[in-house]
Amino acid sequence: MNAPGAALLEVDGLNVGFKTSDGLVRAVTDVSFRIDPGEVLAVVGESGSGKSVTALALMKLHPRSAVISGTAMFDGVDLLALGDADMRAVRGNSIAMVFQDPMTALNPVFTVGFQISEAVLAHNDVTKKAAWARTVELLDLVGVPEPRQRASQYPHEFSGGMRQRAMIAMAISNDPKLLIADEPTTALDVTVQAQVMEVLREVRKETGAAMMLITHDLGLVAGAADRVQVMYASRLFEAGAIDDIFYDSRNPYTRALLGSIPQVDSERTERLLAIPGNPPSLLNPSPGCPFMPRCSERVERCTEELPTLLEIRGREHRSRCHLAQELAPISEVLP
Amino acid sequence: MFAYSIRRILTTIPLLLVALYLVYIGVSVTTDPLAEFRLCLPRCQEGYDRIVELYNLDQSVFVRPFGWAADAITGDFGTSNVAGQPVSTVLWERGINSAMIAIPAFLLAAVLALLLSVYSARRQYSAGDYVLTGLSFFGIAFPAFVLGLVLQVIFAIKLPEWTGWKLFYTGGKRTDNIGEIIGTVTLPVVTLATLFVAADSRFGRAAMLEVINSDFIRTARAKGLSERRVIWRHALRNALIPLVTLWALNFSALLGGSVITESVFSWPGLGQILIPALQRPDLDMVMGIVIFTAIITVVFNLLADLLYGVLDPRIRYD
Numbered sequence: 001m002n003a004p005g006a007a008l009l010e011v012d013g014l015n016v017g018f019k020t021s022d023g024l025v026r027a028v029t030d031v032s033f034r035i036d037p038g039e040v041l042a043v044v045g046e047s048g049s050g051k052s053v054t055a056l057a058l059m060k061l062h063p064r065s066a067v068i069s070g071t072a073m074f075d076g077v078d079l080l081a082l083g084d085a086d087m088r089a090v091r092g093n094s095i096a097m098v099f100q101d102p103m104t105a106l107n108p109v110f111t112v113g114f115q116i117s118e119a120v121l122a123h124n125d126v127t128k129k130a131a132w133a134r135t136v137e138l139l140d141l142v143g144v145p146e147p148r149q150r151a152s153q154y155p156h157e158f159s160g161g162m163r164q165r166a167m168i169a170m171a172i173s174n175d176p177k178l179l180i181a182d183e184p185t186t187a188l189d190v191t192v193q194a195q196v197m198e199v200l201r202e203v204r205k206e207t208g209a210a211m212m213l214i215t216h217d218l219g220l221v222a223g224a225a226d227r228v229q230v231m232y233a234s235r236l237f238e239a240g241a242i243d244d245i246f247y248d249s250r251n252p253y254t255r256a257l258l259g260s261i262p263q264v265d266s267e268r269t270e271r272l273l274a275i276p277g278n279p280p281s282l283l284n285p286s287p288g289c290p291f292m293p294r295c296s297e298r299v300e301r302c303t304e305e306l307p308t309l310l311e312i313r314g315r316e317h318r319s320r321c322h323l324a325q326e327l328a329p330i331s332e333v334l335p
Numbered sequence: 336m337f338a339y340s341i342r343r344i345l346t347t348i349p350l351l352l353v354a355l356y357l358v359y360i361g362v363s364v365t366t367d368p369l370a371e372f373r374l375c376l377p378r379c380q381e382g383y384d385r386i387v388e389l390y391n392l393d394q395s396v397f398v399r400p401f402g403w404a405a406d407a408i409t410g411d412f413g414t415s416n417v418a419g420q421p422v423s424t425v426l427w428e429r430g431i432n433s434a435m436i437a438i439p440a441f442l443l444a445a446v447l448a449l450l451l452s453v454y455s456a457r458r459q460y461s462a463g464d465y466v467l468t469g470l471s472f473f474g475i476a477f478p479a480f481v482l483g484l485v486l487q488v489i490f491a492i493k494l495p496e497w498t499g500w501k502l503f504y505t506g507g508k509r510t511d512n513i514g515e516i517i518g519t520v521t522l523p524v525v526t527l528a529t530l531f532v533a534a535d536s537r538f539g540r541a542a543m544l545e546v547i548n549s550d551f552i553r554t555a556r557a558k559g560l561s562e563r564r565v566i567w568r569h570a571l572r573n574a575l576i577p578l579v580t581l582w583a584l585n586f587s588a589l590l591g592g593s594v595i596t597e598s599v600f601s602w603p604g605l606g607q608i609l610i611p612a613l614q615r616p617d618l619d620m621v622m623g624i625v626i627f628t629a630i631i632t633v634v635f636n637l638l639a640d641l642l643y644g645v646l647d648p649r650i651r652y653d
Contacts, residue, residue, distance in 0.1 A: 059557060061553055061556055061557060084562075088559045088560075088561065089559065090559070091556065091557055091558065091559035092557055092558035092559035092560075093559055096557070097557045099550060099553070099554060099557075101550060104549065104550040104551060105550045105551055105553075105554045106551055106554065107551040107552075107554070107555065107569050107572075107573070108551070108573070108647070108648070108649060109572045109573055109576075109646065109647055109648060110569075110572075115554075118555075118558060118560060119558040119559070122558055122559045122560055122561075123559060154648040154649070156648070156649045167554075170554075170558065
């Protein structure tokens, strides 16, 4: 058991690279973070920023071509050093995952109930009948109506929202300590997104699980997370408590992301802010700050030197920017 | 599902009729059963008239197939002049012989292709995968008559010379002794199976790779399932769906008799009699073989379609 105040997950110096014919593509570079028991950490970034790869590496579900280094201490053991059999005992048990696209994440040829009960049977010495009863109970918990009948239906008989509920039921079947939700609402309708986030909130209340919420939707983060970390071009760019990020961001990239959220009460004539340009190639990164070409605040130094993750005012707020201490208050920058 | 089967069978009947009609005309216009008799006329007028009578040669070529069909409906498929027996008897006896090598060859090919597909897909781009890829192209490119002859020379001729063990035979069907039949059947079975394994394992590898890289396989792993269960239960069930079509086609092709393999091994199956029947021409025999293979193809395709419904719950027949 953990000592009080100890982290549930402590990732230190995580690097993930993919060998390609053109060289090593660095998908995750020197990422360190922690998740405390019961808290929600949101990982935010554009596509290709390394947020999903980070999660897959923790579960060791990354492609075989990946090269990984670093440590990830979870409940006293280093996940990255675990063998296949030990890792299987962790997967779906103390760490469970909810994936992005519920339309493809369930096997089309087996019933939803079968697939959930498999997760129960994989980690518990119970009969199939008991596992089925637990499956029905789980489906009920995540708000699937008529769970007894629905359990024996196939995924194609479920709507997108119902499938994601089934995925969540599968993920919480063994009371995980950590739930990794990889863009759980991206593939869903807006109205269904809210329902799924509500289900996630309720099951966390029920199980007390911590959650790593991976998303590119800052609007989703605002209502759900305790802490936020922003990733860009395989690196952590900013990390901190949710209020520090939303109201006192010290990073031009985070600010640009915040500026690109559409506001309901803004004038119709205002153009939606987009960040100009594209993220850099992760092959042979240039020595300077990877966000430099798109940054509105860039100075001479940014082309030559990669900024370090700076601690801001001694709080648990870190930002990778040369100007982190000098940036104007966010209220003056954003409308 | 029953109604669907009936509907499927009914829709293939017109197709079958058109195919038979065209084959009959095709064989009729490209061959002349009277050729030998024309040379000896008028001395052999009697024989000439008998052949004219037998094949209704006094009628138009477009009308003659109907006469054959009228008899065929009553179960009379005519007499084979190559075999000197009723066509139905020849089809039955030779069909069983063809099945004796077709069924083991099919089963061997299916099991081997499946194992090799799974191996290649799981170890994509490994040395083993490259070796199997190379071998399968070799197998696809290798003609049956070369492979058959090589196997005959090595296992049926040289092996007894070197070791004194007479385990395999070059061909023919001599006795009813079960051991000897197995010894005779083995080499043609291996020849046929090799050709199908080579092609099927390529196809199976592609099907398996597509499944292995899909999201639901990642979900299965994320649940903490064993790798064996992930592959043999979650992945294979999905990869089998496209393979079933291929197997149905393979099996019906095999049952219809393999012309080359049966000839190389002097195996008295349907394939072996097709060539002399075409050359002669033994029109009734050709038509018998065509209708036999056509029906088998239709039946196995139907079975494949029904099997889809069992393997893939998204498919409904109604």
